Amino acid sequence: MAGDAQAADSPSATPETKMGTELLHEELLNQQVEVMFGYGGGAIMPMFDQLYESPIKFVLSRHEQGAGHMADGYARATGKVGVCIATSGPGATNLTTALATAYMDSIPVVALTGQVATAVIGNDAFQEADVTGVTRPVTKHNMLVKDVRNLRRVVREAFHIAQTGRPGPVLIDLPKDIQVATKVPLDQVKMDLPGYRPRKKGHIRQVRLAAQAINAAERPVLYVGGGVVLSGASDELRELARKSNVPVTTTLLAMGTFDGVADERLYLGMLGMHGTAYANYSVQNCDLLVAIGARFDDRVTGVVDTFAPKAKIVHIDIDPSSISKNVKVDIPVVGDAKLILEELVPLIEHRDRTSWFDQIAEWKRKYPLRYDQSGDRIKPQAVIEEISRQTGGEAIITTGVGQHQMWTAQFCQFRHPRGHITSGGLGTMGFGLPAAIGAQVGRPDKTVIDIDGDGSFQMTITELATGVEQGLPIKVVILDNQFQGMVRQWQEMFFNRRYSKTRLHNPDFARVAEAYGARGMTISDKADVADAIRDLLASDILTVADFHVEPEENVYPMVAAGKALDQMDMGAMPEWEPTESMV
Amino acid sequence: MERKAVFSVLVQNQPGVLAHVSGMFAARSYNIDSLVVGRTEDPALSRMVIVTSGDEATLEQIRKQLGKLVSAVKVRDLTEQPCVVRDLVLIQVACPPEKRGEMRQITEVFRGCVVDVAPRSVTIQLTGPEDKVEAFIDLCRPYGIRELSRTGVIAVPRDSAHSQRPGADRRRGD
Numbered sequence: 001m002a003g004d005a006q007a008a009d010s011p012s013a014t015p016e017t018k019m020g021t022e023l024l025h026e027e028l029l030n031q032q033v034e035v036m037f038g039y040g041g042g043a044i045m046p047m048f049d050q051l052y053e054s055p056i057k058f059v060l061s062r063h064e065q066g067a068g069h070m071a072d073g074y075a076r077a078t079g080k081v082g083v084c085i086a087t088s089g090p091g092a093t094n095l096t097t098a099l100a101t102a103y104m105d106s107i108p109v110v111a112l113t114g115q116v117a118t119a120v121i122g123n124d125a126f127q128e129a130d131v132t133g134v135t136r137p138v139t140k141h142n143m144l145v146k147d148v149r150n151l152r153r154v155v156r157e158a159f160h161i162a163q164t165g166r167p168g169p170v171l172i173d174l175p176k177d178i179q180v181a182t183k184v185p186l187d188q189v190k191m192d193l194p195g196y197r198p199r200k201k202g203h204i205r206q207v208r209l210a211a212q213a214i215n216a217a218e219r220p221v222l223y224v225g226g227g228v229v230l231s232g233a234s235d236e237l238r239e240l241a242r243k244s245n246v247p248v249t250t251t252l253l254a255m256g257t258f259d260g261v262a263d264e265r266l267y268l269g270m271l272g273m274h275g276t277a278y279a280n281y282s283v284q285n286c287d288l289l290v291a292i293g294a295r296f297d298d299r300v301t302g303v304v305d306t307f308a309p310k311a312k313i314v315h316i317d318i319d320p321s322s323i324s325k326n327v328k329v330d331i332p333v334v335g336d337a338k339l340i341l342e343e344l345v346p347l348i349e350h351r352d353r354t355s356w357f358d359q360i361a362e363w364k365r366k367y368p369l370r371y372d373q374s375g376d377r378i379k380p381q382a383v384i385e386e387i388s389r390q391t392g393g394e395a396i397i398t399t400g401v402g403q404h405q406m407w408t409a410q411f412c413q414f415r416h417p418r419g420h421i422t423s424g425g426l427g428t429m430g431f432g433l434p435a436a437i438g439a440q441v442g443r444p445d446k447t448v449i450d451i452d453g454d455g456s457f458q459m460t461i462t463e464l465a466t467g468v469e470q471g472l473p474i475k476v477v478i479l480d481n482q483f484q485g486m487v488r489q490w491q492e493m494f495f496n497r498r499y500s501k502t503r504l505h506n507p508d509f510a511r512v513a514e515a516y517g518a519r520g521m522t523i524s525d526k527a528d529v530a531d532a533i534r535d536l537l538a539s540d541i542l543t544v545a546d547f548h549v550e551p552e553e554n555v556y557p558m559v560a561a562g563k564a565l566d567q568m569d570m571g572a573m574p575e576w577e578p579t580e581s582m583v
Numbered sequence: 584m585e586r587k588a589v590f591s592v593l594v595q596n597q598p599g600v601l602a603h604v605s606g607m608f609a610a611r612s613y614n615i616d617s618l619v620v621g622r623t624e625d626p627a628l629s630r631m632v633i634v635t636s637g638d639e640a641t642l643e644q645i646r647k648q649l650g651k652l653v654s655a656v657k658v659r660d661l662t663e664q665p666c667v668v669r670d671l672v673l674i675q676v677a678c679p680p681e682k683r684g685e686m687r688q689i690t691e692v693f694r695g696c697v698v699d700v701a702p703r704s705v706t707i708q709l710t711g712p713e714d715k716v717e718a719f720i721d722l723c724r725p726y727g728i729r730e731l732s733r734t735g736v737i738a739v740p741r742d743s744a745h746s747q748r749p750g751a752d753r754r755r756g757d
Contacts, residue, residue, distance in 0.1 A: 132599060137610045141653040144599065161653055194628075195595060195656035321647035324640070 017182040020148040021050035024112075024174070027155040027189075028056060033083050035441055037061055037070040041087025042127060043114030046179040059441060059470055062462040064091050066434040068098020069460065071109050073435030075102075076421045077396060078442035079232065081163050085112040089127030092173075093134060097428060099169045100138035104425025105253060106230060108167040110158050111139075117177040118146055131173050140168030148181035152189045160191060165198025166319040167230055198318065202335035202343060209331045210290070210314045211347035217288035217312075219356045220246045223271065223300075226253030226424070227293015227317060227337050234258070234417045236341035237292070241266050244348045247360060249279040251294055253424045256414030261393060265357070269369075272300040273559045274406040277367035280557070280565040282360055283308050290314040293337045296326045297425070306564035316340050367557075367570070369410050377550035378526050380404060380479040384411040386533050387449065387477065395447040396421065396439050400432040400456025403485035406555045408451045430459030433476060437463060440472045447537065449475045454506050455484040464516040467542045475536050476544040478509055481551040489554050493569075513544035524548040587616070587636045589668065589738050592649055593657040596622065596629040600654040604631060607652060613637065613645055617735030628656065632737045661738045668738040670716045671708070673698070677727035678705045686726070693719050704729055 018026075024047065028036075035057045040048045051058060061067035064086040071082030082102075086095050092113040102109045116125040132142045141161050143154050151174075158170040214220060228237055234257045241248050241263065248258045249268040260267035271279035283289065289311040294300070301307040304326050315322075315329040316337060323332045333340055371381040384407050387395075393415035399405040399422045414420045421439055423431040436450040450457075457478055467474050479485075484502045491499050510520025519541055523532045529547070536545045556571035594600045601620055608615050616634040623630050635645060642660065649658045661668075678686050686705050690697055695709035709719050713736060720731065 133602065136599075136603060136606050142599075146598075192595075193653065195593075196653045319651070321644065321651050325644060 016184070018185050019046075020151055020174070020179045020181050021047045023148070023151050023185055024155060024179075025050050025054060027152045028083070031081070031156070031159045033081070035059060035074060036083045036085055037067040037074070037438065038085035038112075039064050039067055039087070039091060041089075041091045041114065043088035043116060043176050044085065044091070044112075044174070044179075045114075046176065047085065047112070047114065047174070057441075059437070059466065061434065062465050063460065064094035065098050065430070066437075066460050066463040066466065068095045068109070068111065069101065069428075069431055069434035070438035070441070070463075070466075071111070072098060072102045072107050072431075073398060073421055073438030074442040075107050075109055075438075076229075076435070077418055077439035079418065080442070081108045081110055081159055082438060083110050083112070087114045087127065088116055088131070089129045091127075092131040093129055095171075096135060096138060097426075099135055099171065101423050101426045101428045101431060102169040103138045103140065105226060105423065106167050107169065108163040109169040110162050111169060111171040113171060113173050114179070115144065115173045115175040118175045119177065121175065131171070135171050138169070139171050140166075142171040142173065144173040145175065145178050148178050148183050149186055151178065152185065153191060156189055157191045157193055160193070161196065165196075166227075199320075199334050200336045200339055202316070202333045202340040204343070206331060206333040207340060207343045208347060210316070210333055211344055213288055213312060213314055213331055214244055214246065214290060215349045215351070217246075217286075218353065219286045220244075220288040220290060220353075221268070221282050221286040221311075222246050222248045223251075223283065223289055223291045223294055224248055224254045224257055225251045225292065225294025228254055228257045229293075229417045231293060231318075231337035232417075233293070233338035233341055236338055236345065238263070239345050240341055240348065243345060243350060245350050245353060246290070247282060247357070249275070249282065251297070251300060251424070252409055252422060254294070255409060255420040256393075257417045259415045261413060261415055268360070270409050271565070272297075273302070274410065274555050274557065275300075276369055276410070277557050277568055277570065278360060278363035280559070280568060281363050281367075284310075284564065284566040285359075286311045288312050288314065290316070292316045292341070293318075295322045298326075301327065302559045302563055302565045302567075371553070371556075375550065376526070378524065378529060378547055380481070380547070380549040380553055381407050381411050382526075383477065383479060383529055383533070383547050383549065384408055384451065386530050387451070388412040390533055390537055391447060391449070393419070395419070395449050396436075396443060398422065398432045398435040398439060398448070398450045400450075400452045400459075401427045401429045401486075402453045402456060403481075403489060403553070403555050404451055404453040404456070404479040406486075407479075410555075412451075429453075429456040432456055433460050433467070433474075434463045436474045436476070437467050437470070437472060440474050441470065447475070448472075449477060451477045451479065453485055454478055454480040454482060454504055454509075457509070458504075458506070461512070464513060464518055464542070464544070468517040472542055473540050474542050475539065476513075476542070477536070478544065478546045479549050480506065480509065480546050481549050481553070482506060483551055486555070488552075492552070492554070493558075493560070509544055509546040513542075518542040518544060521545040522548070585636055585638050586642070587634065587662065588642045588645070589661040589666070589736060590631075590633045590635065590646065590649060591659045591661050591738060592631045592633065592655055593623070594620075594629050594631055594652075595654045595656065596627055597654060600629070601631075603652055603654055604633070604649070607648055608633075608635075608645075611644075611648065613641070617733075619735045619737050621737075632735070634736050659740075661740060664740050665743070666738045666740045668712050668736055669710055670713050670736050671710045671734045672716050672720065673706060673708055673732045674720065674723055675699075675704050675706045675729040675731070676723045677703060677729055679703060682726065689719075689722055695719065
């Protein structure tokens with residue numbers, strides 16, 4: 001009736017009030033959130049009630065750390081913001097490791113945590129913790145919402161901060177009374193971030209200087225990091241490398257941004273502590289190092305004063321604080337990698353650089369990645385090579401942390417970005433399985449394989465329940481050497497083989513998998529490896545394959561602490577004698 | 584080469600911002616000599632003045648890390664230009680009645696003022712650049728300092744200084 005329409009505008013009518021959780025849900029939908037990962041509790045119950053019939057898919061983990069890693073793996077696999085949710089107190093503090101993991105690798109994650117009511121904050125209430133205090137050092141930003149009228153704005157800001165500039169995890173703490181508060185929502189939900197202006201376009205003068213340096217270089221190298229994945233700049237990278245005719249080395253986080261199969265001559269593999277010898281020799285002998293979306297991490301540089309001693313350094317990065325932080329930069333270019341490379345490529349000239357490529361080919365011939373294939377026990381590297389062969393670089397691989405992680409980077413082919421999901425900066429054991437769950441949820445069309453260690457796997461083994469509950473056909477490969485492998489390697493090399501507290505007494509992983517409702521396989525015979533992997537890859541339910549491997553195998557090459565990149569320990573194979581650089 | 588730096592940071596006036604800034608300094612092991620924060624003419628913004636020290640590379644990193652904080656709107660290193668720098672001290676000095684005359688004289692010379700008198704002490708308020716404040720405190724020491732409270736330094740650039748002349752005179756008009 002006409003009268004009703006008028007009544008809505010008249011001052012005596014009651015405007016529609018909304019509850020905090022409704023506003024939060026609305027903003028999540030506005031942000032196009034399709035999945036959330038989490039675990040409930042008292043202080044977050046109102047929001048969980050709001051989610052009861054929500055179109056947003058919910059993946060219930062078994063530990064909040066798992067939920068955090070799932071959101072992280074989802075973000076790395078899809079490029080979207082990963083969202084996780086937990087309750088107050090212990091629920092939120094359990095997220096800390098996952099937030100720190102995402103923070104160190106610059107992954108866009110938004111974490112929502114319940115909090116005790118505003119009236120009792122600071123009173124040591126039940127399940128209260130100073131979550132914004134605890135997570136401040138491991139988040140890009142965090143907020144405590146004290147007025148429900150700010151809620152939508154704060155959530156919008158959180159998503160904006162998480163995925164722009166240098167991405168990172170953002171946490172929003174939600175007191176229970178705010179969740180249930182009902183107020184008239186503001187019409188305007190404008191963000192208020194006067195101090196946040198990430199720079200996107202590179203300064204044209206700096207871009208020109210970089211182009212000149214590349215064109216003039218006799219022995220250049222492109223050093224490519226995770227920023228190229230975050231920026232989506234793989235195509236521009238390939239164009240740059242081919243047009244300029246400059247070899248490419250990638251960090252752990254950038255594996256797959258450059259297709260080393262299609263462009264074999266230009267690819268040097270991974271550099272750094274466990275990188276290829278030819279990548280490390282190239283860096284130590286180059287006259288120009290072009291860093292793109294990389295941060296000169298200590299796993300890459302070795303002793304910083306000895307890093308790339310003959311090179312001028314160009315650094316393309318979105319974060320100005322990364323530039324000249326560890327290594328002095330000659331030509332900084334601040335901005336988004338993709339946009340900068342788009343401007344850079346037209347200014348590039350092709351040069352033959354025959355002697356440089358001859359030198360690199362010589363290093364590749366003399367110092368390939370190798371391992372001793374003899375002996376009765378299964379070699380972990382062989383398992384990975386077989387997986388790589390059978391998947392052709394098309395699978396998404398997640399890993400835990402340690403030897404298995406390094407061998408995966410060395411022996412697995414990655415042909416696409418977002419195909420290698422691993423905890424680089426923080427090095428979080430237990431990342432592999434939950435990250436695989438997040439990745440599979442985000443990319444249901446892909447084969448997802450968690451190549452894990454027996455140590456790492458057990459840290460988040462409880463998430464097998466989540467994987468089975470969600471019906472995810474994840475393949476878990478455990479390179480089971482009954483040790484915390486990388487630490488054992490260091491104990492062998494630097495502590496006289498005193499294996500202090502690194503031996504692991506493991507369960508029968510196949511039976512554990514079956515108890516969870518997954519499939520389990522145990523392989524201890526070399527001859528069975530290829531068939532086992534074929535069988536594994538064909539499985540349409542979550543399957544755990546426990547490979548009993550040689551326990552005292554080491555990762556080589558290795559740049560030990562205190563050494564330069566060209567002072568690698570190549571391992572015990574007789575024909576590997578490290579030689580002086582030849583250029 | 585180490586030097587002192589005075590950072591003036593305009594931040595959003597919101598709870599938790601001070602913790603963000605001091606947390607960043609602590610996490611990265613940067614030194615804070617003094618930190619003052621207060622409101623500005625804009626109710627949405629506060630100003631922090633932080634005195635720190637380090638070599639050029641460290642100070643450069645501090646400036647960049649401050650800029651990275653979402654709540655930080657603008658960061659300046661005021662030591663790069665002429666500025667007016669002030670510290671405020673309240674100093675309670677042991678002072679028997681027969682010494683009050685002396686105390687008043689010293690106070691007048693420094694253009695401070697006596698804000699409290701008690702049978703055995705006086706409390707003096709003094710503002711000025713750091714070296715003036717230090718000198719006054721040293722003069723008071725022989726009498727016996729009961730208690731001392733300093734704000735730390737606040738600073739604004741001199742308006743004539745927008746030509747960015749480094750190392751120019753900082754003592755005019757105090």
